[in-house]
Amino acid sequence: MDDLFELGEKKMKSRLIIGTGKYSSDALIPNIISESGSQVITVALRRIDFDSKTDNILDHIPEHVQLLPNTSGARNASEAIRIAKLAQAAGCGNWIKIEVISDNKYLLPDGFETIEATKALVKDGFIVLPYISPDLMVAKRLEDAGAAAVMPLGAPIGSNRGLRTRELVRILIDEIDLPIIVDAGLGKPSHACEAMEMGADACLVNTAIAGADNPGTMARAFAKAVQAGREAFLAGPGATSEFASASSPLTGFLE
Amino acid sequence: MDDLFELGEKKMKSRLIIGTGKYSSDALIPNIISESGSQVITVALRRIDFDSKTDNILDHIPEHVQLLPNTSGARNASEAIRIAKLAQAAGCGNWIKIEVISDNKYLLPDGFETIEATKALVKDGFIVLPYISPDLMVAKRLEDAGAAAVMPLGAPIGSNRGLRTRELVRILIDEIDLPIIVDAGLGKPSHACEAMEMGADACLVNTAIAGADNPGTMARAFAKAVQAGREAFLAGPGATSEFASASSPLTGFLE
Amino acid sequence: MDDLFELGEKKMKSRLIIGTGKYSSDALIPNIISESGSQVITVALRRIDFDSKTDNILDHIPEHVQLLPNTSGARNASEAIRIAKLAQAAGCGNWIKIEVISDNKYLLPDGFETIEATKALVKDGFIVLPYISPDLMVAKRLEDAGAAAVMPLGAPIGSNRGLRTRELVRILIDEIDLPIIVDAGLGKPSHACEAMEMGADACLVNTAIAGADNPGTMARAFAKAVQAGREAFLAGPGATSEFASASSPLTGFLE
Amino acid sequence: MDDLFELGEKKMKSRLIIGTGKYSSDALIPNIISESGSQVITVALRRIDFDSKTDNILDHIPEHVQLLPNTSGARNASEAIRIAKLAQAAGCGNWIKIEVISDNKYLLPDGFETIEATKALVKDGFIVLPYISPDLMVAKRLEDAGAAAVMPLGAPIGSNRGLRTRELVRILIDEIDLPIIVDAGLGKPSHACEAMEMGADACLVNTAIAGADNPGTMARAFAKAVQAGREAFLAGPGATSEFASASSPLTGFLE
Amino acid sequence: MGIIITVNGKKETIEENTRISDFLASKKLNPDKVVVEYNQDILNRENFENSVLWENDVLEILRIVGGG
C-alpha cells in the first residue's frame, strides 16, 4: 500500500540519501539527518591525522540509519575494493558506494573500473551502489554485474548545477531495471524534484545541503521536494499543450 | 518567527493557492483543499443553466478558506468590474482575481484593461490580485494602483508548460514591492518549487492538479514542492561552480 | 522568388539589423556594416559635448543603408515623439525605433507610452518600429496603431543572455501580422539563429557584436546565423522524436 | 592564417560532416554535398538485395570528397573491425566511423567495444573516428588508443532533439586533446551553431537535413550555422550580465 | 396574461406580478446561492421579495462555479 523504496533488501520511506561531507562541524549532522528524514547516509574513510583531535562522525549518526561508505579517493578498481573492505572492517556494514575517479577537475567517474570493482564486491557479498556517468551501456553491465542500483550524476560533484544530464538519465530510467539514484550536482530542491518526477527512485545530495547558509532548513526542503517529485510521478501528471486551455468556464454571461 | 505569507491583511502558512476549475465533480474539491493545505481558493461566476442540475461549489469549500473569485470571461475593465461586484454580492467577499482576456488561443491577459479594473476596484475596497503578463511596467502601475499582489503567468493557462517566463518573473521579484504569485502554466511540482526558490511569494495552480490522474496526490505534491522551494529560498542556497568540488576528502591514503 | 524581408516599404536581403553603440571608435563601423551585410542600422541622438572633439558617425555609414534612429533616453511618449522629430530633422529620414524606458536596472520598455508614441508618429508619417516586452496585447495595439513591425526583447538590453523570452516570442510570431524583430539580449549567433528558426522575421544585435573581442568576425557570424535560421525556417525542419531513429540501414549482414 | 579543420592529416575549410542516409533518392546527394560544402561524407555498408535494382551511391559523391564509412550494424568490436575492413576493400579508403550499438531503442553506443575496435583499427592503419556517449573517461581511453577525433552524441540518433548533452560535451572540449565532433541528435542549425560556439571542432548531421521538407536548403542552413558558430568562438564573445547595459548613450538631453 | 422578460439571454414568458423570489422558487433555486442582476443592477438578496418583474425586464442569474 505504502510507496516504499526498496534498496538492498531494505524497504524505506525516505528517498533522499544525504552525504556528510563539507560540514563545518560533525555536530551539525544529527540535525541534518533528522530534518532530511534520510535513512541512508554516506560517509568516507580517511587516514587519521594524529596532530588534530577530531570527532568520530559515527557518534553523530543514529543507529537505525543505514551507513553507505564511499570509495572516494580510489583511482581504479583494486583501490576501490580495498577501501570497501576497510570500510566494512571499520564497522560500516556491507553497503558500499563505488566511486572511482582519476579526473580531478570534473571528478567524473571511470565506468570501466567501476564495473570491475562492482563485480568483485558483489561476489564478496556487498550491496554495491556505483556512481556513474549516465551511460546506458555502463548501466547495463552494472545490472549484469549485480549492482543494487545505479547512481548517475546530474552534474559534476559539488557543482550545484542541477539535472544537466536529464536527457541521458531519462533513458536509464526507461531502460534499466534497477533503482536509479541521481547523485551529484543537484543544487536546489527543484532539481531533485524534477529527477523524481521523471521517475528516478531516489536522490543523493551533499554539497547543496552542506553549503547552504542554513543546512537544516535546506535538508528539510530537499526532503519535501523529493517527496513532492515522487508523489507527482505516482499521481500521473496531465499532458502539456502548446496553446492555452481555460481553467475557468469561458462561456460567459457577457454579451 | 514563523514564515507567514501576508496577503490582503491575512497571514497564512500556505503559499499554494489552488483553482477549482476542470474537476470532473465538485465533490472532489474538499479532498483537494485538504491535501493542498491551501488557504485561498479561486472560484468563478457563471450564468445558471436551468436545464442541468448542478452542485453548488461553495458547499464544498470549508468556511475558514478565503475565496478568491476571478473575473474570467471579462474582455475589458468594465466587464471585470461588473463581475467583481457580482461575485461580492454572491457572497465571495472582497477579494478578486482580475483576469481580462480577449485572446482566445493563448488566453494572455490585457495589461491596460487590468490596470483600469484594478484602479476602480481598489477604490471600491476590493483586495485586488491581477493576473498579468510578466511585464515590469504593468506591474509597477499595478503597484501604484494599490493591487495586493501581482500574478504573472509562467506559461499559457492550462498548458502545463512550466516556468517559461523565468527571465521576466525574476525581474518582477527583484523590482516589485508586492507579493509575486506565479499563476498559470505551472505543470509539475518542480516548476512551482523553482518559482519559490527564485523568491516568488506564492503559486497558483489549477490545471496541473485537476488534470492529474490522481488529483489528491498531486495536490499534496504541489504543497510540498511549494514549501520546499520556499524553505530553500530562506535557507540560502550555495553558489554553483563550473567545475567539480569534492564532497569527500580526497587527500587519500592510497599511494 | 527570392526571400526578401519587407519592412517599411523596403525589400531587403539582410534580416540582421545592427546597432552602432558601444564601439571603441566609430571608425570600426564601416567594417561592421560590411561584414554584417546589414541594410538597416540604428543610431541615437545626443547633446553635443563642446569639450570633446568627436567624429560624426554618419560619415561612417554608407549612403545605401537605411538609418534607424532610436528614441533612447525617452521616458514617456512625448519625449519619444520629440526625439523622433529631432532625428528626422538631423537627416535620419522617417524611420524611428521607439524606445521608452523608465526602469534603469533592466531597461525594460513601457508598453503604454510606446503605444501612445507610435500612434502619434504613425500619423506624422514615420515608419515606426517599437521596442517592446513580448506582450501579445501590447503587440496587437501596436498593430492597430500602424507600427511597421514589433521588436520584442529576448533578454534585457546588453545582457547577452539570449532568447529567454522564447515562450512569449513564439506567441507573437503566431498571432501578430507584422514583422517580428527580436531585439535586445541576443548574445551569440545561435540565439539569433534560434529566433529565426522559430519564424522571427529579423534580429537586431548591438552589444554582442560591439562587445566581442573581434567585432568584425562576430558581425559576420551573426549574419550567417540569421541566414541559417531563416533558411531552416523555410526548409521545414523534420519532427523531433523521443527515441532514436537509425540514419544508417540497420538490417545488417551480421548474424 | 585561415582557420582550417585538421582531421586525419587532412586540412579542410568545412567543419560540417554530413551523412547520406534516409534520402528518398541518392540522386539528391550531389546537391546536398554542394549546398553543405562538406568535405567528409559518411556512408554505410549493406548486403546487396538482388531483388531490387538500386543506384550506387558512390556514383553520386564527387571524387574530392573524403568518404567516411561507418560500422553501423556492429554490435561488438569484432563486427566493427570486420565492417571497417570490408568498407576499405569496397574502396572507401582508410577512414572509419566506429559505431557499436546493441541498444535498439535509443541507439546508444557501447564505449567498451568502441575502445577495443579503435585500438585494433588504429593498429591496422585506419583513421578512426569513434561515435561515443559524452563520457570523459571513454574519450581519454580513445585518445590513448590513437583515435583521430571523438564524436560525442548531442541526443539519440535521428531524434532531432538538439544539444542535450551540452554539460558533458563542454567537459570533453575542455579536457580532450582531440577534435571533438558532435554527432547525432542535432536537429536544427542553431543546435550545431551552439556546439561550435562552445568550442566543438565540427558537427556531423544527417537526419535533420535528410528529413527536412527541403533538404538542400537545410544543408545550406547547417553549413552557415556551423561557420557562424565557429566564427563566434574565434571572435571571443562578450560576457553575459544579470542586468541590462545600455547600448545607446543614456545621459540624455531631456530634463 | 403573461409578460415577456429576458433571463440569462433568453426570452421567457412569465405571469404578471411575479416577484423575483417567486421566479427563483419556480426554478427551484436557493436564493442564498445565486446572485441576480436586475436590469444591469445587482439586486441584494433582501430585495428579492420586493422586486416585481415587468415586461422587458432583463435578469441575469448567476452562481459560483469552479474556476482557476
Added chain:
Amino acid sequence: MGIIITVNGKKETIEENTRISDFLASKKLNPDKVVVEYNQDILNRENFENSVLWENDVLEILRIVGGG
C-alpha cells in the same frame, strides 16, 4: 555687452546679435551635422542664418551618435 543664453543645459554669455549660424561656427560645428532645437522648436537648417539669439533663449544642439 553680452547676453546670456542656455545651451545644452548650461548658461553661456554671447555677444548680442549673434545668429545661430555664427554661434555654431564659433563652436566649430558643421551646421549640416547637427540638429538645433530653438526654444523647444526644431529649427530648419535654412533658418540658421536668419535666427538671431536673444537674452534667455534656450538652445539644444544635438548630433547623431552610435546607438542600439
Added chain:
Amino acid sequence: MGIIITVNGKKETIEENTRISDFLASKKLNPDKVVVEYNQDILNRENFENSVLWENDVLEILRIVGGG
C-alpha cells in the same frame, strides 16, 4: 549438376565451376562496385576471376549505401 552455395544468407543453386566473376555477371553486378566476403575472408577484386565456387561456399556481397 548444380551446387548449393549461400549468398547473403540465402541458399542458391548454381552451376559447377562458376567463378565469382561469372556469378557477379549473372546478377548484373559491376565488380568494381561491390565487396565480396568469401567464406569469411575479404576477396580482392583481382581474384574474382580466379576464384571458383564450391559446394557450401558462403558469399557475402555488399555495397556502399547511404548512411549517417
Added chain:
Amino acid sequence: MGIIITVNGKKETIEENTRISDFLASKKLNPDKVVVEYNQDILNRENFENSVLWENDVLEILRIVGGG
C-alpha cells in the same frame, strides 16, 4: 632500543614489543573507532592485542569521516 615502523605514510620510532593495542593507546585512539591495515592486510579488532609490531612494519590507521 627502538624499532622504526611506517604509520600512515610517515616513519616513526617505537619501542620493541609494542602491540597494536598499545600503539593505539599511545595515540589515544579508541580501537573501536578505527580500522587498521597491517602490512596491507586488514586486521580484525580482536587481533589488536595479539599483534606485535616489528621493524619496517607498515600500518594504515583510518577512521570514518564525513563524505558524500
